[in-house]
Amino acid sequence: MAQGWSAAANLLRAMPPSSxxxxxxxxxxxxxxxxxxxxxxxxxxxxxxxxxxxxxxxAGGSDGDRPEVTDERASNDEPSESTPPSTxxxxxxxxxxxxxxxTEIEVFDEPDAxxxxxxxxxxxxxxxxxxxxxxxxxxxxxxYSDDNQWLHVILPERPNGTTGWVRASDFTVTDNPWSIHxxxxxxxxxxxxxxxxxxxxDVAIGSKEPLxxxxxxxxxxxxxxxxxxxxxxxxxxxxxxxxxAYGLSAHSExxxxxxxxxxxxxxxxxxxxxxxxxSVTHGCIRMDNDKITELSKILPLGTPVIxx
Numbered sequence: 001m002a003q004g005w006s007a008a009a010n011l012l013r014a015m016p017p018s019s020x021x022x023x024x025x026x027x028x029x030x031x032x033x034x035x036x037x038x039x040x041x042x043x044x045x046x047x048x049x050x051x052x053x054x055x056x057x058x059a060g061g062s063d064g065d066r067p068e069v070t071d072e073r074a075s076n077d078e079p080s081e082s083t084p085p086s087t088x089x090x091x092x093x094x095x096x097x098x099x100x101x102x103t104e105i106e107v108f109d110e111p112d113a114x115x116x117x118x119x120x121x122x123x124x125x126x127x128x129x130x131x132x133x134x135x136x137x138x139x140x141x142x143x144y145s146d147d148n149q150w151l152h153v154i155l156p157e158r159p160n161g162t163t164g165w166v167r168a169s170d171f172t173v174t175d176n177p178w179s180i181h182x183x184x185x186x187x188x189x190x191x192x193x194x195x196x197x198x199x200x201x202d203v204a205i206g207s208k209e210p211l212x213x214x215x216x217x218x219x220x221x222x223x224x225x226x227x228x229x230x231x232x233x234x235x236x237x238x239x240x241x242x243x244x245a246y247g248l249s250a251h252s253e254x255x256x257x258x259x260x261x262x263x264x265x266x267x268x269x270x271x272x273x274x275x276x277x278x279s280v281t282h283g284c285i286r287m288d289n290d291k292i293t294e295l296s297k298i299l300p301l302g303t304p305v306i307x308x
Contacts, residue, residue: 091194093179094141095302096151096171098123105137107164111150118164119157138302139166140227140249141173156249158262160224178298180228180267180305182285184221187277189267189287191295199295202276204286206252211282217254219282222265226250226305231296234269242269242289244296248305252283267305268292 088094098105105121124134139153148168155162178198181190184205191199206221207214230247237243245268255263263282269289270276276286285307 088175089177089194091177091179091192091196093176093302093304095174095176095300096139096141096153096166097174097302098137098171100136102170105166105170107155107166108150109164111145111147111152111165113167119155135230138227138229139171140225140302140304144168154225154227154249156229158251160222160226160250160253174300176300176303178300178303180299180303182221182305182307184223184307187279189285191299199291201288201291204270204275204277204281205279206281206283207279209279214255214282219252219254220279221281221283221285221307222250222253223307224250226265226307228299228301228303228305230301231299232268233296237269237289238271240271242271242286242292244269244292246292246299250305250307255282 102123105123107118107120109115109118121137123137125137126134139151139155142152142154142163144151145165145168150165151168151171151173152163152165155164177194179192181192182188182203182205183190187203187205189199189201189203190197206219208218208220210216210218226249228246229249232241232245232247234241234243234245245266247264247266250265252263252265257263265283265285267285267287269292270286273288276288
């Protein structure tokens with residue numbers, strides 16, 4: 001996805017779940033399907049990860065249009081299940097979803113409210129800064145504080161790898177068995193459920209050579225630990241994005257902006273399977289269309305993405 005967005009492009013549906021699913025809830029969702037809440041508007045524009053100055057541009061596509069969007073939320077009939085701080089299975093991670101009664105997330109330098117605050121995040125954050133398109137804040141948890149009152153989380157900020165401390169009482173923390181691993185050297189993506197490989201396949205990654213519209217800079221896919229921020233469904237799967245796209249917490253490290261927006265990194269499908277296994281994008285990761293369609297019904301927001 002390496003480009004800016006415009007209302008003239010193909011329609012995408014934003015698909016943030018109303019709450020983070022447990023593994024059991026994910027299996028039920030695959031059987032039951034999703035309840036759709038559609039937000040129309042000819043000029044609607046989606047912000048894929050965080051709202052930064054108006055528009056977000058995902059690094060990886062090939063045209064400069066910003067798509068119209070609608071918002072599709074996944075139903076969830078069961079409450080989230082909190083994970084005991086002291087127990088986590090091998091290959092699992094913790095997802096922190098902001099509670100409904102928390103309207104602002106304060107981020108601190110240390111697990112201490114008297115320390116300097118890095119920043120604040122609104123909860124929910126808004127698609128296109130429009131009040132009728134709210135999405136709850138979700139973070140990937142690295143660890144608890146010694147007293148279990150604080151969470152050390154990865155933040156969707158520049159520079160990549162930015163972290164901070166948030167109050168545990170502001171969040172519901174759930175166990176997540178799913179993870180995504182991308183090997184840049186091998187051009188491979190591996191999706192795991194716990195320690196078991198669920199899927200492995202070829203991917204296209206960022207270019208090591210300057211692309212025509214990259215300002216003379218190479219656009220490699222950044223390495224690091226990130227997480228899924230939003231899921232998009234493309235109603236024209238023949239576009240460069242394929243049927244689905246995940247917006248990540250990662251940013252391009254060579255492109256500050258692209259087509260009027262912050263150059264964010266995503267994982268998405270493709271419109272040319274011959275590019276899989278090659279380094280041809282502005283930083284995004286393109287994968288098999290059938291498999292990303294399957295994953296769209298399984299992976300919750302907050303799923304870790306390890307790129308190395």
